[in-house]
Amino acid sequence: MSLTLYAVSDGPPSLAVRMALKALNLDYNHISVDYGKGEHLTDEYGEKNPQKEIPVLDDNGFYLSESNAILQYLVDQYGKDDSLYPKDTKARAIVNHRLCFNLAFYYSRISEHVMAPIFFDYHRTPLSLKKLRMALDVFNEYLKRLGTKYAAGDHITIADFQLVAATMCLEAIKFDISSYPLVHNWYETFKREHPELWAIAEKGMAEIAEFEKNPPDLTHLNHPIHPARKM
């Protein structure tokens, strides 16, 4: 087995995959992609992932992008048991639901409100804040309805890796989540019960917190979509 992960050090999708690799106790080559230098925008990187997004997993020439797909593959292929990604159809459906919820609703709104204005010429607006608060409300409601300690059951699953990595972006900008008590409690429980996994997200959080104070200069990046902030 030879696994290589192309990752950034502060991006929630990369951090979620790194948490899974750690939880599964898998050795891998870690290739750090320099986002600021546009290393993911090259034709060469496009061979690995035509979406030109990070992370990408290379399992002996089997290339996989989309962090949710990577997480699902890693547990299915290498998990000693199915606890991180249950095989039981209903339990698995809830994990899949939380992964989709994170991708399409929760992290997308966190990304819009927290990350985009740090890296590019976007702004935190009343609308982005409203959308973020709606997402936190919904997540709180899912935790209430399921009544479990973690996002998709009473033990951690790959869904928690994504949701924790997304939530740490809020902590990085000191956004108070205590008015979403179940989200707050779930997040603190994860940190307390899985310190070795939290340490991975925490490093990313420290980088984002630093960028929040001193936004990076990405004027040279010539990003194909995002406008560079005028420095």
Ligand SMILES: N[C@@H](CCC(=O)N[C@@H](CS)C(=O)NCC(=O)O)C(=O)O
């Ligand atoms: N849906 C993808 C999203 C990955 C993603 O957006 N990664 C960011 C870095 S954290 C990226 O590569 N963005 C490309 C860009 O901004 O050029 C996943 O979950 O893997």
